[in-house]
Structure formats: structure tokens, C-alpha cells
Amino acid sequence: MQDNVQEKGSSVVRTVLGPVPAQDLGVVLIHETLLSVFPGAEYAPEINMDKSEIFELLKRQLTEFRRLGGKTIVDASGMFHGRDVELYRTLSRTTGVHIIASTGLGPEPMLSGYFTTPQKNPPSPWSAEQFSGLFTKEVIEGIVIPRVERSSSAGLVTSIATRSGITKVETGLFRGSAQTALATGVPVSIQYGADATGDLEILLGEGVAENRIIIGGLDRIDAVRRKEAFAVAKRGAYVAIDHVGWSSSEGFVNDGERAKLVAELFADGLGERVLISSNAIGVAKGHETKELGYDYLLTKFVPMIQDAGVTREQIRLLLEENPARVLTIDASADQKVTGWNFDWDKLYQPVIY
Amino acid sequence: MGKVNTVLGPIPTEDLGITAMHEHIGFGLPGCDLDTQWWKKPEEAFEVTLQKLRRFREHGGKTFVDCTGIGNGRDIEYFQVLSRRTGVNIVAVTGFVAADSALPYFRKQSVEYLTDLFVREVTVGIDGTDAKAGAIKVGVSRGGKLNELDKRIYRAAARASLITGAPIITHLCVDAQTSIDIFNEEGLPLNRVLFGHADDGGYLDENRDKLIAELGGWVGFDTIGYDSEVEGAPYWSRPRQDRVEHFLRFIEKGYLDRAVISADANCCALGWPGLKGHSVNYLFEEFLPDLMKAGVGEEVFEQLLVHTPAKILTMQEPVKPKSLSLKQLQV
Numbered sequence: 106m107q108d109n110v111q112e113k114g115s116s117v118v119r120t121v122l123g124p125v126p127a128q129d130l131g132v133v134l135i136h137e138t139l140l141s142v143f144p145g146a147e148y149a150p151e152i153n154m155d156k157s158e159i160f161e162l163l164k165r166q167l168t169e170f171r172r173l174g175g176k177t178i179v180d181a182s183g184m185f186h187g188r189d190v191e192l193y194r195t196l197s198r199t200t201g202v203h204i205i206a207s208t209g210l211g212p213e214p215m216l217s218g219y220f221t222t223p224q225k226n227p228p229s230p231w232s233a234e235q236f237s238g239l240f241t242k243e244v245i246e247g248i249v250i251p252r253v254e255r256s257s258s259a260g261l262v263t264s265i266a267t268r269s270g271i272t273k274v275e276t277g278l279f280r281g282s283a284q285t286a287l288a289t290g291v292p293v294s295i296q297y298g299a300d301a302t303g304d305l306e307i308l309l310g311e312g313v314a315e316n317r318i319i320i321g322g323l324d325r326i327d328a329v330r331r332k333e334a335f336a337v338a339k340r341g342a343y344v345a346i347d348h349v350g351w352s353s354s355e356g357f358v359n360d361g362e363r364a365k366l367v368a369e370l371f372a373d374g375l376g377e378r379v380l381i382s383s384n385a386i387g388v389a390k391g392h393e394t395k396e397l398g399y400d401y402l403l404t405k406f407v408p409m410i411q412d413a414g415v416t417r418e419q420i421r422l423l424l425e426e427n428p429a430r431v432l433t434i435d436a437s438a439d440q441k442v443t444g445w446n447f448d449w450d451k452l453y454q455p456v457i458y
Numbered sequence: 459m460g461k462v463n464t465v466l467g468p469i470p471t472e473d474l475g476i477t478a479m480h481e482h483i484g485f486g487l488p489g490c491d492l493d494t495q496w497w498k499k500p501e502e503a504f505e506v507t508l509q510k511l512r513r514f515r516e517h518g519g520k521t522f523v524d525c526t527g528i529g530n531g532r533d534i535e536y537f538q539v540l541s542r543r544t545g546v547n548i549v550a551v552t553g554f555v556a557a558d559s560a561l562p563y564f565r566k567q568s569v570e571y572l573t574d575l576f577v578r579e580v581t582v583g584i585d586g587t588d589a590k591a592g593a594i595k596v597g598v599s600r601g602g603k604l605n606e607l608d609k610r611i612y613r614a615a616a617r618a619s620l621i622t623g624a625p626i627i628t629h630l631c632v633d634a635q636t637s638i639d640i641f642n643e644e645g646l647p648l649n650r651v652l653f654g655h656a657d658d659g660g661y662l663d664e665n666r667d668k669l670i671a672e673l674g675g676w677v678g679f680d681t682i683g684y685d686s687e688v689e690g691a692p693y694w695s696r697p698r699q700d701r702v703e704h705f706l707r708f709i710e711k712g713y714l715d716r717a718v719i720s721a722d723a724n725c726c727a728l729g730w731p732g733l734k735g736h737s738v739n740y741l742f743e744e745f746l747p748d749l750m751k752a753g754v755g756e757e758v759f760e761q762l763l764v765h766t767p768a769k770i771l772t773m774q775e776p777v778k779p780k781s782l783s784l785k786q787l788q789v
Contacts, residue, residue: 145561
């Protein structure tokens with residue numbers, strides 16, 4: 106067994122089954138969730154955590170996504186909201202869909218006592234450097250399966266700020282996430298709080314390059330009104346219009362306005378910085394979720410943006426080239442993976458539909 | 459007939475024997491499992507835990523109350539194996555160490571939900587097992603005042619205590635009046651509450667100890683062994699002799715029958731370093747000898763370690779709480 110796998114300089118993306126050449130990603134949904142568990146729900150007697158059922162539901166949805174031409178899905182929910190990397194590995198082998206798992210934490214109300222009230226006096230919440238240490242290890246050494254082992258590497262680092270405005274602890278989370286992006290070469294993807302460009306500046310303040318940053322939630326009504334997507338893209342960061350299928354009752358513009366926004370970004374020459382996704386949840390435990398599948402974007406929204414004047418080539422940019430570019434590990438970053446050997450996964454043949 | 463729930467099923471009160479009322483197999487704040495700095499080899503954790511429990515047995519210890527709340531490392535099947543292999547009765551608790559160690563899913567729940575949860579864990583079982591909780595854990599969050607969620611948990615615990623007859627064990631008794639008010643409002647007699655950590659170095663208040671004892675509550679000297687003389691002692695530690703004298707003053711005032719002693723030690727800590735060398739056995743190896751030197755007799759030890767724990771842990775006849783909802787009647 107190989108102890109160290111050096112991949113410096115190669116153009117790869119980290120999936121749950123190991124590094125995959127960036128050009129193999131195909132159509133990507135860059136901000137979705139597979140299994141979402143409200144932290145703690147797994148201890149509640151009324152929550153059914155039957156894994157065979159969870160697997161079956163996710164398998165069906167991923168198979169349908171694959172049938173529609175999808176090839177890669179990013180589970181952007183971080184390390185403490187139900188992420189089950191072993192389940193994702195089996196799902197990826199079974200469905201042939203590449204799955205990229207994330208590290209990261211947030212927003213603050215979703216943190217647990219270990220991070221917010223540590224056993225010391227005074228109980229100061231974790232610093233950016235502490236968060237960064239935790240996240241970086243999930244990229245360099247592998248994702249934790251709590252108290253058992255480390256698995257394959259996280260392919261990106263994510264965080265979320267409170268919508269009324271980023272809190273002090275969340276500023277630490279954002280800074281720590283940016284430090285991890287800088288140290289490992291994976292992108293950092295955040296959902297902004299109240300001020301997208303302000304939150305972007307927090308990340309940039311750590312020295313991470315603009316083109317390693319994804320700012321999500323830019324199809325929120327307030328962001329669209331303030332034209333935040335244009336400002337973020339002009340600054341050089343990626344703009345995620347990542348609530349396709351959501352609408353005003355949830356604080357987002359509807360799909361018609363969303364399609365118009367995408368077309369306008371292209372018209373302004375900012376198309377190379379735009380990503381689209383639907384923030385759908387495959388299986389939710391312990392919280393309500395929107396009825397929205399991974400198929401919606403491809404079957405309903407793509408025709409809408411075509412009607413809004415977005416060309417086939419531009420759609421390829423949105424769903425293939427842009428995600429592949431941002432997910433590719435920055436070749437200049439000093440990164441290596443230790444203690445994990447992916448080779449045996451090649452024994453499995455994905456099921457092709 | 460007296461009954462106490464252990465992880466291997468109910469036992470008669472007479473079988474409790476020498477009992478440590480506030481201990482941990484392993485405690486960690488939720489989320490610590492994500493941080494590999496605390497991971498230990500399971501075989502090593504098992505071995506050190508077995509050693510400590512076996513020594514507890516050799517000292518005559520028979521029952522170990524694990525006060526680790528939901529999501530803090532409470533691991534019922536593990537406790538069951540430990541109990542089978544050592545012969546020590548292990549009592550598990552339902553509830554939370556404090557609001558700030560409750561996971562987000564539980565933070566948003568109502569008093570009614572929390573009451574149902576605690577009642578279920580005492581009467582049906584914990585984490586899909588048929589092992590039932592023998593006590594209900596509540597506590598005060600960092601900062602020394604009951605916060606809104608602490609209060610919700612205390613209120614739910616009071617109702618669940620009435621419905622099930624199981625006692626309440628608290629983490630800290632600072633801000634005691636607030637908790638006493640909640641118990642009074644819910645109609646729970648204070649002799650069903652062990653007010654823990656009265657000897658915590660950060661929150662000493664002998665008037666409060668007296669107040670709790672006068673009202674019929676139990677006063678826990680149950681962080682014994684967290685001596686500030688020890689290297690790496692945590693922030694709640696205090697000088698060894700100060701604790702001994704604090705305890706002696708309490709029993710000299712005539713409150714021996716309201717006092718509880720325990721060590722709050724971890725057999726194998728989960729999300730913090732623990733205190734090196736500390737275990738439940740400190741009670742027998744250090745604290746009781748300290749008391750003996752001060753002239754305390756063995757009949758006092760029997761009171762502290764056998765009779766008082768039996769009184770607290772014995773399940774009481776269920777009482778209809780003042781605020782019982784229809785849903786809870788169906789439990």
C-alpha cells in the first residue's frame with residue numbers, strides 16, 4: 106500500500122473515490138446536499154435513520170440525475186450536518202456519479218458546544234486558526250468518520266453566515282475556511298450573510314485568490330436588487346446562482362428573474378464566473394425541506410435560460426467548464442494526501458445508465 | 459419495593475451498595491468527535507476504563523452513576539458491556555449536561571417535547587435499546603446563570619421526574635434560586651434533586667449550600683479530586699484541603715444526611731485531556747482518608763456512599779404534574 110500519493114501539479118478534483126481528472130467531471134451541480142441531518146437529530150427517538158432507506162432514496166435521485174446527463178454533484182453541507190462519506194462512496198460506485206464532499210462548519214447556530222463553549226476559562230469560541238486547522242486536515246489527511254478513521258479528501262471547504270449579518274464566530278469560520286483554501290488549494294464556497302461583497306472581502310483578507318472563491322446565495326432578492334452578483338464577478342470571484350427552483354416566499358427571486366440574471370451576467374462579459382445550482386437536499390432528517398430534486402435544474406431551468414437567450418455553449422460553460430475550473434485543485438498550492446490509498450476503488454465498475 | 463434503572467435493567471434498591479453518584483465513563487462536548495486530537499485506540503480506552511471500574515469494585519464500589527447527557531458521549535451499549543464485564547452497576551441518565559452542550563436539534567424544542575423525550579428514555583429506553591435512564595441530568599450553562607434553554611430543560615426535567623419518579627442530578631448549583639423556583643412551580647419536592655458541584659472552585663457559596671439543605675435538597679460535593687495542586691488541573695479545581703474543610707463545615711452544621719460525595723471523574727475522557735490520574739477511586743484512596751484524619755467515623759461513610767444514594771436513586775411513585783398534557787398521559 107502506498108503511504109503517500111503526491112499529486113502536485115496534476116489537474117484533478119478530489120471526489121469521495123479519490124482524485125478525478127478535471128475534464129472528466131461533465132455536468133456539475135456545485136451546491137447541493139445529499140444527506141442532511143439537523144445536528145443532534147440522530148439522537149432523537151422520533152427520527153428514523155434507516156440507512157438502507159436513505160441509500161435507496163439518494164440512489165434513485167442520483168440515477169435520474171445521471172440519466173439526464175448529470176455527471177458530478179457537490180455535497181456542500183460541510184462536516185457537521187449529516188455528511189456520511191462512506192455512504193457517498195458507495196453511492197458514487199453504484200450510480201457512476203462523481204461525488205465531491207466538503208469540509209467546513211456554519212452558520213453559528215448549527216455549531217456545537219465543542220466549538221462555541223470550550224472547556225476552558227473563559228469559554229471563548231474557536232478562532233479562525235483553530236477552524237482552519239480542523240478543515241485543512243480534512244483535505245490533507247481525509248474526511249473524519251468520527252472516532253473511527255479518516256476517509257478520502259474533502260474537495261472544497263464551505264461555510265454559511267447568518268442572513269441578518271455575519272456574526273463574530275462566523276467571521277472566524279470564513280477566515281478559517283479561506284486559510285484552508287489557501288493552504289490546500291481547494292476552493293472555498295460560502296453562503297453570504299447580509300453583505301455579499303463585504304463577506305467576500307473577509308475571505309480575500311486571508312490572501313486567498315479571487316478565483317478560488319465561490320459566493321453563494323446571490324439569487325436572494327436583496328442580492329439581486331443590489332446587483333451583488335455583478336460586483337462579485339467583477340472582483341474576480343465565482344458567483345453562485347444556487348437556488349434554482351426557489352422563489353420569493355423563501356427570499357429568492359423566481360426562476361424567470363433568475364434566468365434573466367444569468368443572461369445579463371453573460372451580456373456583461375462575466376459568464377466565466379457564473380455557476381448555477383439548486384441547493385436541493387436528497388434526504389433530510391430532523392428538519393423540513395423543499396420539494397426539489399437534482400433533476401429540476403436540468404429539465405426545467407436550462408430550457409428557461411435558453412429562452413432568455415443563453416446559448417448552448419454558454420450553458421456548457423455554466424455547467425461544465427466553470428465548475429471544473431473552480432473545483433480543480435490549485436496546482437501551485439503545496440498539497441499532498443497522506444495515509445490513504447485509492448487504488449482499490451478501481452476494482453469497482455460504476456453502473457452506467 | 460424499591461427499584462433503580464441500570465443499563466442492564468432495573469435492580470432492587472438494596473442491591474445498589476456503595477454508589478458514586480456523579481461520574482463519567484467518558485465525557486466530551488458534542489463535536490469533539492470531529493477532532494482527531496482526542497481519538498484514542500478503542501482497545502486502550504476499554505482497558506483503562508476496565509481498570510478503573512475494577513479497582514472501584516475492589517474498593518467495594520457497586521454502582522456507578524454516569525452523568526453524561528445526550529450527545530456528550532453517552533454510549534449505552536458500551537456501558538452495558540462494561541457493566542457485564544466488571545460487575546459494577548451502571549446507571550445512565552437522560553437529559554443534558556447544560557443547554558450549551560445540547561445539540562442544535564434539541565435547542566429548538568419545547569418544554570413538552572423535552573419532557574416527552576426524558577420520560578421516554580426513563581420508561582421505554584435510550585437510543586433504540588431497552589436500557590432505561592435512572593436519573594435526569596440538567597445543568598447551568600457557562601456564565602453562571604440559567605439561560606432560557608437551561609430553564610426549559612429544568613422545567614421539562616421537573617415534569618419528567620414527577621411522571622417517572624426518577625431523580626434529577628444537576629451540573630452546578632450556581633443560580634440555585636432560579637432552579638428552585640422552577641421546581642417549586644412544577645410541584646417537584648426538592649428531595650428529588652441532587653444539586654451538584656457545590657464544591658466547584660468557581661462557584662462557592664455556603665449560604666446556598668445551607669439553603670438547599672434546609673429546603674430538603676441534596677448538596678453534591680461531587681467534583682472531589684479536582685485539586686489545584688495537581689498539574690494540569692482544570693479551571694473548576696480548588697485546593698484539596700479547602701474542599702475537605704468546606705465539606706466538614708457542612709456536616710458539622712448537621713447536614714450529613716443532605717450531603718453527597720462523588721468525583722465527577724472520567725474513566726477515559728472524550729473531548730478534553732481529563733485530569734491525569736483522576737478517577738472515581740480518589741474517593742476511597744484520598745478523600746475518605748482525609749476525612750478519617752479529621753476524625754470522621756465509618757458510619758458517616760456508609761451514610762454518604764450507601765444510604766443517601768439509595769434514597770435519591772429509588773424511583774418514586776409517579777405523580778401527575780400540575781401541567782400534564784394529554785400527549786404525556788399516553789406515554
